[in-house]
Amino acid sequence: MTAKDVxxxxxxxxEVAMIIVNIFPIYVGCKYKRRSERSAVDxxxxxxSCFTVIMVLLTAPLGLVYYFRSPFKNAYAFCDMFQSSxxxxxxxxxxxxxxxxVNRFQEGSYATKGHNNIRAWSTRTTVLLISFSLFISIFIAILPEFGMVPLADEHSNFTCHLWISNNATNVMQGIYFVAYLIFGYTDLIIVALAxxxxxxxxxxxxxxxxNGVVAGEQDTVFADDSCxxxxxxxxxxxxxxxxxxxxxxxxxxxxxxxxxxxLEISETAVSFxxxxxxxxxxxxxxxxxxxxxxxxxxxxxxxECVKSTFNCTRKQFTTAPSVSMEYTINGSNGSETCDGQNEISPNIVPDSSQICSSGVENIAYDDQCIQPEVFNPEEEMLICPGSNSRNENMELIAVDADSQSLPRSDRSDEFFVHEAEVCSSLRKVYLTDSSLFSTESEDNTTDDSLESGFEGLLAESNM
Known part of the structure; x- marks a missing residue:
């Protein structure tokens, strides 16, 4: 195996590794951070990362074609495109x-000097600076196309030499070298100072x-240790x-x-x-x-998501349990922190909270997970099978369960065993005597009969 092959x-x-590793920050930044929560650093x-992936996808085919087929006709065009990219x-x-x-230095300076807003650059300013940087980069990259660098003779026995290692014969051909070194050293100095x-x-x-927050700094953003x-x-x-x-x-x-x-400097050293x-x-x-x-x-x-995608089998999946299982879940949405992340309650049970809408237990898809139903003791609605949804008088029967003040998981299983029987009995009562379901304008006697009738049905179903 030759050095060229290696x-x-x-x-x-x-190049393949660069594409893979740059997918990670793109995924995290776009998936887990809303646009309003992203900082200038994000x-x-x-x-x-996006620009890195695009450049690799553009330059890799050009480099591979030149690597496997050089020299060939019009190879100089591939060389120019590769070096420009x-x-x-x-x-x-x-x-x-x-x-x-520069952004990190400026935001730190703002915060330690008592500014209420740690964000030095708005999203608009950040986008403009990124766009300007891209414009300057493209401008430097296309300078050789205007004759500002010594190019190889396309009719000669062609090999692709780096532009920066060629010697300029006139002032025009030296513009690219000057721009390269000026921008390089200027940024080097700025980064060192920052x-x-x-x-x-x-x-x-x-x-x-x-040392703690001194007087006058309580209202600043750095009064919070998390920030x-x-x-x-x-x-x-x-x-x-x-x-x-x-x-x-x-x-x-x-x-x-x-x-x-x-000075005598190896072209190979410069290239590497x-x-x-x-x-x-x-x-x-x-x-x-x-x-x-x-x-x-x-x-x-x-x-974990990729691993579960390639290594999953039927044995690794479990179906979602019924809503009568016991969960400890904080129903709040969480409070915003300075990082833009939601605080997750420590009371959440990790395994049971990962039950997703697809009925599969998979931690990689926790953003699709559904919250288990919690019993409302004041208005528990029993949907009777076969009831007419178009009936405006009474479709759902409200149960005022004073003794059922706990969630579903803490109530007796017998209630759920006979739930279908209760619904069936109530449906029969509804069909035979519609007067039980009177409006509020009727007297209290009818309401008392409804309550006693319903309690009797519950007693019969539990026997």
């Missing part, structure tokens, strides 16, 4: 990481957490992503700079350094799950 195999594996993570992805990920670090600021802001936040912890988690994610950024971009920028200074900058698309989604608790929980849920 590199081709590794390229395919990395919007940037989703956009970066790669350059666009490199700079878009670079700009998104820069925006993320990371230092984030580190200092986190120290202030921790000091607030351990402080949320900010710390997202800020840690920012400077860990920045660490990966430094490890990949600093060697690349240094080697390119040295090569442009006519540039390719290494694209690995952020593989590492960053893993950092989301390891650093942020929300994304970590979402990753686990999606993994």
């Amino acid at each position: 590199s081709g195999f590794l390229t395919i594996v990395i 919007e940037m993570i989703i956009s970066l 790669t350059t666009c992805f490199q700079f878009f990920s670079l700009f998104i990481i820069t925006l993320l670090c 990371v230092i600021g984030i580190f200092l802001e986190i120290k202030k936040v921790k000091r607030l957490m351990f 402080r912890r949320s900010y710390i988690d997202s800020s840690r994610l920012a400077y860990r992503m920045a660490a990966v950024f430094f490890l990949t971009w600093v060697p690349s920028l240094v080697l390119i700079t040295l090569k442009k200074l006519d 350094a540039i390719i290494g900058t694209t690995l952020t698309g593989l590492v960053n989604p893993l950092l989301y799950g390891l650093t942020d608790r929300t994304y970590g929980a979402g990753y686990k849920k999606l993994t």
Whole structure:
């Protein structure tokens, strides 16, 4: 096996892995976070993951065609398209990481200075910044198409060389190199300053957490420890992503700079350094799950869903129990936290709460689960079989069960055993003597007879 075969195999594996790992943050951000609950960090993570998947799907076929069939006619067009797509992805990920670090620093500064709103950027501002970053990335990527980089001769024995490693013969061909280095070093400096600021802001936040809220800060958003912890988690994610950024971009920028200074630098080293900058698309989604608790929980849920899809058998499924089983469920919707997540009552029984509308016990589909019916002691409605739904006088018979103040699960099973018999008897009474079901305008004598008649029917059914 040659070195070309090894590199081709590794390229395919990395591209497939990049698609898989970037599906996770997209799924978590879109499935478990409503648009109104997403922060600027969530919007940037989703956009970066979506763009990574799109770029891999575009560049992978081009790279594979060139890998298996090079050299061939019009191969230079494949090379140009491949490098343009790669350059666009490199700079878009670079700009998104820069925006993320700046956002974390700005929000930390707002919160520790007593602002009531920790959100520094609105959704509109975030979308505009992401769109502007994409525009600049595309602009840099298409510069070589206007002759601003030395291109290979399409009629020569063609091999695909990286644009950045070629030597420019005039000022026009050097514009791409200048833009590449200027944007690269500028973002490097901005990220470094933002990371230092984030580190200092986190120290202030921790000091607030351990020392308590001082006078005048009770009304600020950081009066809640959960909001402080949320900010710390997202800020840690920012400077860990920045660490990966430094490890990949600093060697690349240094080697390119040295090569442009006519120093003896291997073209292979420059090529691997540039390719290494694209690995952020593989590492960053893993950092989301390891650093942020929300994304970590979402990753686990999606993994369980996929696992149950491929490994499920009939023995692993259980049918949903009847509503007479005992549940302990908090009927409230939960209160909103600063992370935008609903608080789940600790009284919920995990196994029984996962009974879904499909009648299958599967934790991966808990968002489709139905809540078990709870008995209402004031108005319990018994639907009699065969009753006419069009009858306006009496379709459902209300039972005032004073002795049945507990949920269905705590009541005697005999009541449910004879429930059908009670309904049948009541239906007969309704058909034979409709005067029992009089309106409110009638006298109390009729009401008393109805009550005594109903109690007699219950006594007969329980014998």
